[in-house]
Amino acid sequence: MIFLYYLNYAIFAAFLSLFILELGMAIHAVLGYGKSRERIRRYVMPLWGITGTFSVLYLVELVATYPNLVPAASPLYLAPVGAAALLVILRNLFLASSEVMGGHALEGRAFMIYSASTLAIAFLLSGILASTVSGIGVDVVTGSLNLPAMLFNGFSLSVFAAMALMGVFAAAVLIGDKRGRAVACLSAFLAPVVIVAALGFGISYGAHAVAANAYLVILYELLLAGLVPLYLAGMENARKLVLPIVFIGILVFAVLQNQMLFNGAASLGIFETNSAAALDLIIITVVCGALLIGALAYFVRLTFLKGATS
Amino acid sequence: MLPVVLFDRSAMGISLAVHIVLAVVGIALPAMIAIYEYLGIKRNDSDYLTIARRLTTALIVLFAVGTASGFVVAASFFFAWPPFMQLVGNVAILPLYLESFSFFGEAILIAVYVYSSGRLKSKYGRAVVMGMVSFFAALTASLITMINAFMNTPAGFDIGKYIAGGQITGVNPLAVFNTPSTWIEISHVVTTSFYTGAFVLVMFLAYKMHKRSITDRERQLYRKALGPAVAVALLFTVLSILTGIASITTLYAQQPEKYAAMELDMVPMAFAPEYIGGFYVNGHVVDGIPIPGLQSILATGSPSGTVPGLSQYPQSSWPPLIIHFMFDLMIGLALLTGLVLLIVLMLKILKREIFPRLVLIGLVASGAIALFVLEDGWVLAELGRQPWIVYNVLTVAKAANTSPTILPVLIGIIVFYIVIIPLTLFVLKRIFDSRPLAGELGVKR
Numbered sequence A: 001m002i003f004l005y006y007l008n009y010a011i012f013a014a015f016l017s018l019f020i021l022e023l024g025m026a027i028h029a030v031l032g033y034g035k036s037r038e039r040i041r042r043y044v045m046p047l048w049g050i051t052g053t054f055s056v057l058y059l060v061e062l063v064a065t066y067p068n069l070v071p072a073a074s075p076l077y078l079a080p081v082g083a084a085a086l087l088v089i090l091r092n093l094f095l096a097s098s099e100v101m102g103g104h105a106l107e108g109r110a111f112m113i114y115s116a117s118t119l120a121i122a123f124l125l126s127g128i129l130a131s132t133v134s135g136i137g138v139d140v141v142t143g144s145l146n147l148p149a150m151l152f153n154g155f156s157l158s159v160f161a162a163m164a165l166m167g168v169f170a171a172a173v174l175i176g177d178k179r180g181r182a183v184a185c186l187s188a189f190l191a192p193v194v195i196v197a198a199l200g201f202g203i204s205y206g207a208h209a210v211a212a213n214a215y216l217v218i219l220y221e222l223l224l225a226g227l228v229p230l231y232l233a234g235m236e237n238a239r240k241l242v243l244p245i246v247f248i249g250i251l252v253f254a255v256l257q258n259q260m261l262f263n264g265a266a267s268l269g270i271f272e273t274n275s276a277a278a279l280d281l282i283i284i285t286v287v288c289g290a291l292l293i294g295a296l297a298y299f300v301r302l303t304f305l306k307g308a309t310s
Numbered sequence B: 001m002l003p004v005v006l007f008d009r010s011a012m013g014i015s016l017a018v019h020i021v022l023a024v025v026g027i028a029l030p031a032m033i034a035i036y037e038y039l040g041i042k043r044n045d046s047d048y049l050t051i052a053r054r055l056t057t058a059l060i061v062l063f064a065v066g067t068a069s070g071f072v073v074a075a076s077f078f079f080a081w082p083p084f085m086q087l088v089g090n091v092a093i094l095p096l097y098l099e100s101f102s103f104f105g106e107a108i109l110i111a112v113y114v115y116s117s118g119r120l121k122s123k124y125g126r127a128v129v130m131g132m133v134s135f136f137a138a139l140t141a142s143l144i145t146m147i148n149a150f151m152n153t154p155a156g157f158d159i160g161k162y163i164a165g166g167q168i169t170g171v172n173p174l175a176v177f178n179t180p181s182t183w184i185e186i187s188h189v190v191t192t193s194f195y196t197g198a199f200v201l202v203m204f205l206a207y208k209m210h211k212r213s214i215t216d217r218e219r220q221l222y223r224k225a226l227g228p229a230v231a232v233a234l235l236f237t238v239l240s241i242l243t244g245i246a247s248i249t250t251l252y253a254q255q256p257e258k259y260a261a262m263e264l265d266m267v268p269m270a271f272a273p274e275y276i277g278g279f280y281v282n283g284h285v286v287d288g289i290p291i292p293g294l295q296s297i298l299a300t301g302s303p304s305g306t307v308p309g310l311s312q313y314p315q316s317s318w319p320p321l322i323i324h325f326m327f328d329l330m331i332g333l334a335l336l337t338g339l340v341l342l343i344v345l346m347l348k349i350l351k352r353e354i355f356p357r358l359v360l361i362g363l364v365a366s367g368a369i370a371l372f373v374l375e376d377g378w379v380l381a382e383l384g385r386q387p388w389i390v391y392n393v394l395t396v397a398k399a400a401n402t403s404p405t406i407l408p409v410l411i412g413i414i415v416f417y418i419v420i421i422p423l424t425l426f427v428l429k430r431i432f433d434s435r436p437l438a439g440e441l442g443v444k445r
Helices: A002-065 A067-076 A078-101 A107-134 A147-151 A154-175 A178-204 A214-232 A236-257 A275-305 B004-042 B046-080 B082-091 B093-119 B125-152 B159-165 B182-210 B216-254 B256-263 B294-300 B322-349 B357-383 B404-434 B437-441
Strands: B274-276 B279-281 B284-286 B289-291 B388-390
Touching (some): A002 B046, A002 B082, A107 A147, B004 B125, B004 B404, B046 B082, B046 B437, B082 B388, B256 B322
């Protein structure tokens, strides 16, 4: 059922959008934490828990939608996901610590460890994501993974770079810090270039599937570029639109992949759940998803839109 | 060389051993914070609000580690037990999926409490939000427990076909919500979570109050906080005992081998005695203290009731008999913690000082014991199902990922959890040291 595929990808896109935003905040922190500390903290602090929770939701939803994928995928991505999971603990511990230290001398150091962990997680995540599309480093027949080949190839690295650049721009828009304006604009212009480079690398590795609907990527780039003037003009709409646009950008890749994995070597459809559980999954997603969106909207309104945080 | 399945078990065991502590604290601590928030407003006493604020600091750090730890546990299940997760994914995934949303509710409410509760209209808003955090945490635990109940009493698919050929057919994904052991397991998990979590808080407060170096003002604050924590611990000790008895009765009907091993019943019998202690040597129980007829009464409601014996089952399906010792230890130690609370209650009734130094030492020890009881009970429950991961359906050996490539990750998980516990405690200590209570109360040492 194609609906389940898009549902699964939408949850993934929601998680990745928030994570990209966090990644951008982490990079801003590394570039000049002291200068825009309070602004970054104001957004990162409420965000991290929700990003983490989305990661768990995605993992469970993945097993729910594709239960028969587990025996095939679990040995394949064991090492990178295992390493990323352990880094998540480190990231959370130090971020929460920096949150409650409140002015303590170690606060800045704890935040830096958080930022470094987030960058490392993003690097692993982009490698996994890129390999599911291109199949680089994956031997589908033996079910084995060449980790260095998966991580250090032009396609994976450019996906990582694109994520980082989008994150830097999105974070700058949300933070609204004028000091990072030049870096943000540069990121906004470089992101489309790097995405095109990623497609080029993908094709050069034989991953033609990534270029099948490339016009969608161009449309997305126009959307992202359209935000720059809004951002420069200091318009509130830029802040409201940035996260939905990142979300749409990730969903574009769902269309590009169209249920195919590893450059067309495998299809997600054959791993899908039986129909009895599928209907229940859809009902739960609609009901609980609506409640979740309502709760998130309430939280955003209370925390960001009604005034300064308490 | 050690078999890979041993590493699978070790990594899973260590990650869950840590995670369940974080989980029970995550259930009980918000409830206690809600109580302190409520008392602070109701009695117009800022001491309660101060203790709520300090506990929130600990809650944030523990929640952060718990969130990530939850992800590691989920990933460990995914990687270390693929056939098991495939079965769960096809048959019993709905509670796990709902749990993700429940956990989301918990995360959003904690964020509301920490970052935006000052903007809530009701004066009891903060207490209500924290109470809801506790509710969602308990709901999360309940939904996860449904998976455990499915492992103990599987339902919702054609078990015969699965055993015969590994085919998952005849799926009823809603059956997992109401297996024969589901609700009794949930009741025991929730009550023991509050029991352990409350005792952890009691341990912390009693330890702080016991220190000679604190000021009278600080002691006064800890004393105020200790009262409600002890009351909650007492309430949930009683409830845990009641749900525990109900759990054993369910085992008697649903997992007779486990029941017989826990009670060290070698043969089925009527008028069965309850053995305290004892060992299985050459087909006999030695050194046990029998209480005539008690086991039959507890299990069946009648002294003449018949209880199962291990001799009814092939020895290959027996759980390790050490679970009898673990069972006795769990009951004995849990009753000991209850005894300390009863002493406090007696002192209260007699209108004497309820927290003399000796009682405080007893409460500190009880907190540590409660944590041990939690771990002991969990290990007992899991060992008791051996050799099955899904009772009478799928063995642990068949469900394990035995690829040697998993070893570095499993070892990484084991090492990381060994490091993360002292690191978390160290971070918490540094945070509290940097924000002394005396400073918040405005008193000089």
